[in-house]
Amino acid sequence: MGQNGAGKTTTIKLLSGLSTPTQGQVFVDGMDLSSESGKIKQILGLVPQDSGFYDERTALSHMIYYGRLKGLSKKESVEQSRVLLDQVGLGNEIFKRVGYFSHGMKTRLGIAQALLNNPKVLILDEPTNGLDPVGIRQIRQILRECNNKGITVFLSSHNLLEIQEICTHVGILDKGKLIAESAIEKIRHLESNGVITVGVYNLSSEMISLIESLEFVVKTELKAEHTLDIYVNSGIDFKPEINRLIVESGGKVFKLIENSLSLEDAFFDATGIKF
């Protein structure tokens, strides 16, 4: 995930061989793209961003063509195409010209062609861009099914909610650099393991300084006149200790809640973007 221009599409182009790296190496499934691009292309399925099909050709015709390019015989290509089109919900549209397809249908056709010849890795560049809520849900469902079949799904998005819903691992790109990469649960606690929100009457700057001096506190953020967010860096329950410190310094605690960071918070934490 990353902002617009962070390098998500470039990364995908590099992985799929649509761009050539100026320096460095690209490995897919342990194979070097520069020397084994042919093999990589056989195990990889790509759904590029905003890519078109031939309007005058049918969905099945596209699938047969791409299947043959993936090394399938014509018979195998026809068989697999029918199964995959059915799987993505286009089973009744196989003889329909793609020019009459909606954006969502084209995306599903894109996924179907990427799944030809059973790829090990499925790469998608912002697959739900421009789709309506129904379309988004359909794509998510298809991607979950692919993952259940053992296919590694690698997708780029700037829609954090979507990532939170379907991804197990996340990498954050910022200005062309991978600044964080981990399991989604871990990345949500990248800088801190959680946030404790305290509501305190008589909240003073001295009290905040005391809290910040605690070893496990990463930072604090004043949310309102009486509300303070405390970011902590360990999974241990620090609520009693924080409560004690505030009471000892003359504060009256009326709220003490422990929150988990959202992916959005983690993203802003990692990129350092402030509003």
Added chain:
Amino acid sequence: MNFSEIRIIGEDEILRGSKSKYVCFFGGIFIFFCFLAMRFSTYISFLFSNSGGIPYILISYIVVLSIGPFMTLISSFDIVSSETETGSVRYILSKVQRSSFILGKFFFLFLVFMSASSGIALISLIYQYSTGNAFQFESIILFWISSSLYLGCFIGIFLFISTLSANNKISFTMSVVFLGILIFFILQGNESYLKYITPFFYGIKNMEFMKGFPVGAGYLTAFESLFSMFLYILVFLSMSLLAIKRRDL
């Protein structure tokens, strides 16, 4: 180089490709023009001081030399740029090698125009035979090879331009301008060295042989110009391969 990929791309272009019907249509028009030229050649027979009757092969060859570049332009200016414009090139190139893509496209067009040349050669042969002219097997073979290579040169040029272009408009404009430049170069006359960088020069050089063999210049000259056209194709095809290889898609 993967021949299977080249074959599938070329085959798909011919059988199901979006361009195939247009390209075949232009190929058909091309043959029709040649047929018309031969059909009404009696009206222009005064142009040919050939004692052996009307040189039908030469007439066909002149039609190929003059109309061929325009036919190849209309057929090939968007062969790659249309794929780039729509983005379908990404679907293809995520599955096959870039070189296979370019070679498949080239051989598709080359095959179509080679077939058109064969059709024209056949019509010329029938005319030549039916009017009782001397049967010139060498001329027909040379006509076929020379026309195919001559048209192949232009396919190579327009394919290269199409590979460089981001969309069809740019590709068409660049192709027209480039063809204009080549015509300008050949019109500079025999003294200018610029003629050597145009396929027209090598095509025109073979005109003499279309009247019939033997000729003063001999086979070697014919071979030289055929080889030059072959090299011309190789150069532009290599440049297209290099261009697609370096291109960010």
